[in-house]
Amino acid sequence: MIYVTDVSQYAFCPYSIYLRKIRKIKVVTPPMIFGDIYHRISEEIEKRERVIFDIFVEEDMGAEEIASIFYNDTKKVVRNTVLRNKRRITEDILGTIERLNQLFLRRSIDRALLLKEAMKTYRKKDIYDVVFPEAFTELSIASKKLNLCGRIDRVEEIDNKYYPVEIKTSTADRYIEKDILQLAGYALLLESKFGIPVDKGVIDYVILNKKYEVEIDTALKNDVLKIKNSVEEILNGYVPEKKRKKECDFCNLRDICWK
Ligand code: SF4
Numbered sequence: 001m002i003y004v005t006d007v008s009q010y011a012f013c014p015y016s017i018y019l020r021k022i023r024k025i026k027v028v029t030p031p032m033i034f035g036d037i038y039h040r041i042s043e044e045i046e047k048r049e050r051v052i053f054d055i056f057v058e059e060d061m062g063a064e065e066i067a068s069i070f071y072n073d074t075k076k077v078v079r080n081t082v083l084r085n086k087r088r089i090t091e092d093i094l095g096t097i098e099r100l101n102q103l104f105l106r107r108s109i110d111r112a113l114l115l116k117e118a119m120k121t122y123r124k125k126d127i128y129d130v131v132f133p134e135a136f137t138e139l140s141i142a143s144k145k146l147n148l149c150g151r152i153d154r155v156e157e158i159d160n161k162y163y164p165v166e167i168k169t170s171t172a173d174r175y176i177e178k179d180i181l182q183l184a185g186y187a188l189l190l191e192s193k194f195g196i197p198v199d200k201g202v203i204d205y206v207i208l209n210k211k212y213e214v215e216i217d218t219a220l221k222n223d224v225l226k227i228k229n230s231v232e233e234i235l236n237g238y239v240p241e242k243k244r245k246k247e248c249d250f251c252n253l254r255d256i257c258w259k
Contacts, residue, residue, distance in 0.1 A: 001142060002235075004150035004185030007227045008178045013247055014240035017231055019256065022239075027252040033088050034096070035169040038206070039153065041081045041100060042167065043137050045074055045107075050128050053115070059124050067112035074104045103206055133158050135165075143192040148228060152186045162190045164201040171207050174250075179203050181227065184220040 010017050019025045049070065056069050078100045082093060089096055111132075118131045135156045142149035154165035164186035166179060173179075180203070187198035203212045234240060248254050 001144075001147055001149045002228050002231050004148060004182055004189065004224075006231050007148075007185050007224055008182040010227050010231050010234075011178045011181050012175060013245075013251065014230065014234065015242045015257070016251065016253055017234050018240055019253055021235060025253065025256055027256075029252050030089075030091055031169070031171075032252075033085070033090075034099075037081055037085050037089075037096075038100065038103070038169045039138070039167065040085075041074075041077055041104065042153075044077045044081065045104070046135070046137050048073060048077070049111070050132075053128055057115070057124075059119055061116075063109075063112045063116040066115060067109045070108035070112060071105055074108055075101055078104060106209065107206075141186075141189040141193050143189055146188060146192055146225070146228075147232070148185065148189060150186055150189055152189070155190065161196060162194055162198055164190060164198065166201065166203045168203060168205045169207055170205065173205050173208060173210060173212075175247075176203065176212065180214055180220070181224055183214055184216045185224045185228075187216045188221055188224060 006017055006021070009020070052069060052073050057066050061069075079097055082089065082097050082100065086093055114131050115127060118127045122130055133156060135154055136152075137154050138151055139155050140149070140151045152164050153167040156163045156165060164183055166183050166186070168179060183201040183203060187201055190196075190198045199216055201214050201216055203214060205211070242257060244258070248258065251257075
């Protein structure tokens with residue numbers, strides 16, 4: 001089965017699919033490990049946040065106080081997760097904790113502000129569902145019919161419609177086209193699972209503090225399916241040409257290709 005990430009990777013460079021899938025070359029970089037840890041923390045916070053809100057937040061609290069309640073719990077999750085993964089981290093451990101704390105501090109403040117605003121209109125028991133509608137995190141879907149599978153960072157359900165959210169910890173959005181294809185691949189998987197059209201999604205570059213809402217139309221979905229066929233050709237023995245291009249400067253495989 002083809003992974004949605006293989007489709008987006010193909011858009012970046014077909015030859016990289018050949019190296020990873022056929023030659024089985026695996027490169028793990030510090031930013032990849034950082035991204036993985038970020039996702040683990042995010043998943044854990046997501047599970048705890050609602051409980052923290054129910055138990056510790058009072059209606060007369062200000063946004064700052066609510067943010068501080070969220071953030072104090074978040075710091076514990078960050079620290080524990082980093083320490084559990086310390087053998088994988090090649091960078092400074094305290095520096096990594098600090099970077100993650102800064103990223104999640106923004107999230108605590110944003111969520112507290114949204115909740116405080118909603119408290120003007122709704123009763124506390126209803127607020128969380130209104131402000132943060134039901135979401136699935138790290139949802140894995142495989143479709144035999146599409147011969148496509150993937151794990152979606154977050155899926156939001158609003159008015160019986162589903163929206164994929166792709167969370168990126170990259171420090172630049174120069175390859176947003178590739179990320180848009182990934183989002184469109186997830187839209188196809190959600191359609192196959194729930195049988196409801198998915199026409200929008202979000203790419204959240206957390207380090208850059210930028211969120212893009214993306215329209216996912218039929219042309220984009222067809223692009224995903226076409227590229228998926230090209231990935232299948234590589235898996236069946238076709239070797240794409242290795243070409244020097246600007247992407248090589250930002251590629252984790254450049255030493256293997258060009259040294
Ligand atoms: S270094 Fe260049 S040619 Fe090699 S896999 Fe990366 S992008 Fe492709």
